[in-house]
Amino acid sequence: MELSDSVLDHLRRVAALPDLSGTRYELETEIGRGGMGIVYSARDRVLDRRVALKVLDLTPAGEAQLIAALEHPAIVPVYEAGTLPDGREFYAMKLISGARLDAYLAEQPTLAERLRLIWRVGEALAYAHSHGVIHRDLKPQNVMVGKFGEVYVMDWGVKAIAGTPAFRAPEGPVDQRSDIYGLGALLRFVLPDPNPPALAAITAKAMRADPAGRYPDVPAFLADMERFEQGMAVQAWPEPLWHRLRRFAARNAVLLWLLAAYTFAKFLIFFLRKF
Amino acid sequence: MDADTAIGGRGDHFPSTQLSLLEATASSLSSEALDRVITIYWKPVYRFIRLKFHKNNEDAKDLTQGFFATALERDFFARFDPEKASFRAYLRMAVERFAANQHAAAHRQKRGGDIEFEDIGEQAVSGESPEQVFEREWQRQLFCLAVDDLRAHSDACGKQLEFQIFQAYDLAEGERPSYAELASQYGLPETSVTNYLAWARRMMRSFVMERLRGTTAGWRELRDEMRRLWS
Numbered sequence: 359m360e361l362s363d364s365v366l367d368h369l370r371r372v373a374a375l376p377d378l379s380g381t382r383y384e385l386e387t388e389i390g391r392g393g394m395g396i397v398y399s400a401r402d403r404v405l406d407r408r409v410a411l412k413v414l415d416l417t418p419a420g421e422a423q424l425i426a427a428l429e430h431p432a433i434v435p436v437y438e439a440g441t442l443p444d445g446r447e448f449y450a451m452k453l454i455s456g457a458r459l460d461a462y463l464a465e466q467p468t469l470a471e472r473l474r475l476i477w478r479v480g481e482a483l484a485y486a487h488s489h490g491v492i493h494r495d496l497k498p499q500n501v502m503v504g505k506f507g508e509v510y511v512m513d514w515g516v517k518a519i520a521g522t523p524a525f526r527a528p529e530g531p532v533d534q535r536s537d538i539y540g541l542g543a544l545l546r547f548v549l550p551d552p553n554p555p556a557l558a559a560i561t562a563k564a565m566r567a568d569p570a571g572r573y574p575d576v577p578a579f580l581a582d583m584e585r586f587e588q589g590m591a592v593q594a595w596p597e598p599l600w601h602r603l604r605r606f607a608a609r610n611a612v613l614l615w616l617l618a619a620y621t622f623a624k625f626l627i628f629f630l631r632k633f
Numbered sequence: 634m635d636a637d638t639a640i641g642g643r644g645d646h647f648p649s650t651q652l653s654l655l656e657a658t659a660s661s662l663s664s665e666a667l668d669r670v671i672t673i674y675w676k677p678v679y680r681f682i683r684l685k686f687h688k689n690n691e692d693a694k695d696l697t698q699g700f701f702a703t704a705l706e707r708d709f710f711a712r713f714d715p716e717k718a719s720f721r722a723y724l725r726m727a728v729e730r731f732a733a734n735q736h737a738a739a740h741r742q743k744r745g746g747d748i749e750f751e752d753i754g755e756q757a758v759s760g761e762s763p764e765q766v767f768e769r770e771w772q773r774q775l776f777c778l779a780v781d782d783l784r785a786h787s788d789a790c791g792k793q794l795e796f797q798i799f800q801a802y803d804l805a806e807g808e809r810p811s812y813a814e815l816a817s818q819y820g821l822p823e824t825s826v827t828n829y830l831a832w833a834r835r836m837m838r839s840f841v842m843e844r845l846r847g848t849t850a851g852w853r854e855l856r857d858e859m860r861r862l863w864s
Contacts, residue, residue: 359777363769365804369776372803373838374863379831391860415856444835 376413377444383411395446399453402437409437410453413446422449424491425514432482434510454510459501463548470587472548475501477583478509480541484576486514487534494532496540497525498547528567535569538579542572545583556586559595667709669847670724671701672778677770678728685729685763686736700731715850719858725767772862779840780804786836794819798826799833 361369376398378385383400386408390397395414402409422439429435439449456462459475467475479501483493493500493514502510525547527539542564549557560582566572573579582592589609591597597605607614678700683693703709704727713723761769787796798819802809816823842859849855 359780361773361777361780361804362806365806366769366773366776369780369803369837370772370863372834373776373841375834377831377835379828415859443831444838 376411376442376446376448379443381440381442383409383450385411400450402450408453409450410434411448411450413442413448415446422447425449425451428486428489428491428514430482430485432478432509432511433486433514434512454502454504456502456504456508456510458499459503459544459548460498462503463498469550471507472550473583473587474507475503475509476541476545476548477580479511479544480576480580480583482509482511483537483541484580487537487576492532492534493537493540495525496537496544498544501544527569529569533569534575535572538564538572538576539566539569541576541579554586555601556592556595556597560586560592563594666847667701667705669844673771673774673844673848674724675701676774677767678724680770681725681728681763681767682732684766686732696732696735699735700728703731713850715854719854720848720850721768721771721858725764768861775841775844775862776837778844779837782840782843783833783837786840787833792832795829795833798829799837802826802830803834 374396376385376396378400382402382404384403386399386401388396389399389410395412398411398413400409400411401407422436425433426436426439434451434454437450437452439447442448457465462475463472479496483496486493491514493511495513496511500511500513502512504510525540525543527536529536542561545557545564546561549561560579563582564572564579573582578593582594585592589605591602591605675697679693679697682688682696682700683690686693686696688696709727713720717723718726783799784796787793798815801815801818802812810818812823812826815821815826819826821829841862842855845858845862846855849858
């Protein structure tokens, strides 16, 4: 048996397609490739709606059960999990229409919008960590921004995932602090250039090579971000005096203007009386 | 360029559930592991040598045979480290080193003799590098073997009609018949045609996986190789 190039290409294509016979889904098109498998859009014939169908490559990874246990607005809900006739595991989940984080940034969102995204990712992480789940592969491609600004963290990690180099913590066995490293890398990725030194310091602290030097948990990371947003000093940065004064001035601008106006008025009255 | 050899073209054996390459090596089944490797890689290695070193059919065959004989002698599998590369990449690099040494030795003998003309016709026509040809032939061989396995399996379990439908549709050169045309030709409902095709493709996929499992060193490499095969 000899196969021509065109027949070989056809066989490669049809062998890769998931066999959905006997399921309630009709295949539409491939929409992405994750750490453990391929994601397709499909139509659920029973409920007449479109879903995202993730078909896992090989070994059952428990990924569906892992995600189904997490109920959070920033974690995509799983509708159903099962096994295809060809032996591959699959699960159906909500189909998100929106943009991946890296594509979303091309729309030039404001700094406040960028920080809100990281905040939402951090909340989802904190929730997952409280349930003993670690993401393991935080990166822009795994964060989706919906049409109404909703944020979803995708591709929750399983043991086989080693992470993506630019966003991966350097240590071997991963734990919650490895996710904090990824969150810091994500913050660095979304920040415009140049960025405020306090935010750069938060990023640097989250991404320290030594896990013990990072934030102890995600809430501590978020608390430092909140301090920045409220114009307070962040823990990650021992700021110089001039910067502290400038921040004080920015936070109390109205009060300072009133004080200046009062002082000016007093001087004015003083001079008018004198002359 | 003269025609390719017919060696290494068929694999008539229905595959049993295969041990991974490392399992086979570890359990003193090196010769069996080498058999599997030769079944899948003989042609890719032969084509790679032909293109990379501009060898004619006979020289390329000799070099290919020589490579596998040396691999058997020199404990080739024991030096494979799955942490560093896939088995496919390891084997291609080993072939390249082996053939380059042989090629250099042959050149030393010929130095001062006649001018050697290099035939680059085929490479120029296909536009593919020898490395791409090696990968392409690896894919082709895997699917050829899987189709042979599917035919044998269909015969064994009385599903010749399923195989005929698969052959008429998925192995068709040029324009494929429609499902309706196949249904009318074989006197079947159209849903049976799609079901038969789904069965055949599912089986073919599993045979490809089985063949791959025998030449990879664990599920992670198997997964990566499958992705490479499908993408």
